[in-house]
Amino acid sequence: MNAMRHGLRRMTAAFAATIMLVVAAWLSPALGATTAAEPAPATLAGPALRDALLRGGYILYFRHTSTDFGQNDDAMTSFDDCTKQRNLTEQGRAEARAIGAAVARLRIPVGDVLASPYCRTLETGRLMFGRATATPAVRGGPAAAEPGRYAALRDLLGTPVAGGVDLVIVSHGNPFRAVTDSPYLAEGEAAVVAPLGGGAFRVVARIPKDGWNALTR
Numbered sequence: 323m324n325a326m327r328h329g330l331r332r333m334t335a336a337f338a339a340t341i342m343l344v345v346a347a348w349l350s351p352a353l354g355a356t357t358a359a360e361p362a363p364a365t366l367a368g369p370a371l372r373d374a375l376l377r378g379g380y381i382l383y384f385r386h387t388s389t390d391f392g393q394n395d396d397a398m399t400s401f402d403d404c405t406k407q408r409n410l411t412e413q414g415r416a417e418a419r420a421i422g423a424a425v426a427r428l429r430i431p432v433g434d435v436l437a438s439p440y441c442r443t444l445e446t447g448r449l450m451f452g453r454a455t456a457t458p459a460v461r462g463g464p465a466a467a468e469p470g471r472y473a474a475l476r477d478l479l480g481t482p483v484a485g486g487v488d489l490v491i492v493s494h495g496n497p498f499r500a501v502t503d504s505p506y507l508a509e510g511e512a513a514v515v516a517p518l519g520g521g522a523f524r525v526v527a528r529i530p531k532d533g534w535n536a537l538t539r
Contacts, residue, residue: 366526371514372537374526375430378486381479381515381523382432385495385507386446387421387531388414395440401456404441414442415449417510417531422450424534433487436460436478438494447492460493472500480521 366374374380393408401407410418425432436457437447447454459474475497483489495506498513502525507513510531516524529537 364524364526366514368537371527371529372428372430375428375488375514375537378431378433378488379483379517380526381483381489381491381517383479383491383493383498383507383513383515384421384446384450385498385509385511386410386414386440386442386492387417387510389442389509401439401441407441410442410445414509415445418446418449421510421512421531421534422452425450428534428537431487433483433485433489435490435492437492438497440494443492443494447490450492451490454492457491460491460497472497476501476523477521479515479523480517480519482517482519 375382388411389408390411391408395407397406399406432451435447435451435454436459437443437454438461439456439458440461444454444456459478461471475493478491479501498504499506502513504525507528508530512529512531513525514527514529516526518524
């Protein structure tokens with residue numbers, strides 16, 4: 323009789339263990355779904371935006387800082403000749419230095435700095451970050467003049483940024499307006515773009531030229 327009781331206990335324990343394994347296997351997909359990486363947020367602001375930029379993987383798209391609208395690009399013959407382009411004012415140069423200092427103070431990790439080949443965009447990038455690479459893919463100008471000219475920019479905005487840094491683009495109002503269908507950036511304003519891969523992206527924030535201190539509040 324005792325042997326029968328011990329046998330029943332062993333069978334009951336084995337049955338319970340089997341049930342636990344089945345339940346665990348059934349629950350594991352649901353648990354995995356709750357712990358999966360969350361998609362990029364729709365919007366970011368304040369300290370949450372700062373923390374996201376500190377982690378890297380975003381794109382900071384700047385419109386160049388303040389320029390002299392008494393000048394224009396109508397007589398341009400090359401990107402190298404700044405005398406025939408609209409250029410930064412002294413105020414614009416001061417704005418670029420101030421933005422660069424704010425980004426450094428926040429310890430935001432900046433990787434490559436890509437700029438439209440115009441003098442005002444290259445100078446903005448260099449005053450902000452000490453460097454800028456002339457990159458035709460981020461160049462401004464009317465979209466109608468050159469069909470498909472912003473395809474490379476769209477691809478760039480949708481390409482994940484690796485290495486724990488943020489990519490910087492310094493460009494113009496027209497390209498941003500064309501690829502995002504959103505209001506123009508003011509001079510010196512930045513858009514924070516989350517690349518989603520496969521050419522897709524999301525604008526998660528806009529930072530005015532004097533708005534960087536708000537990221538610490």
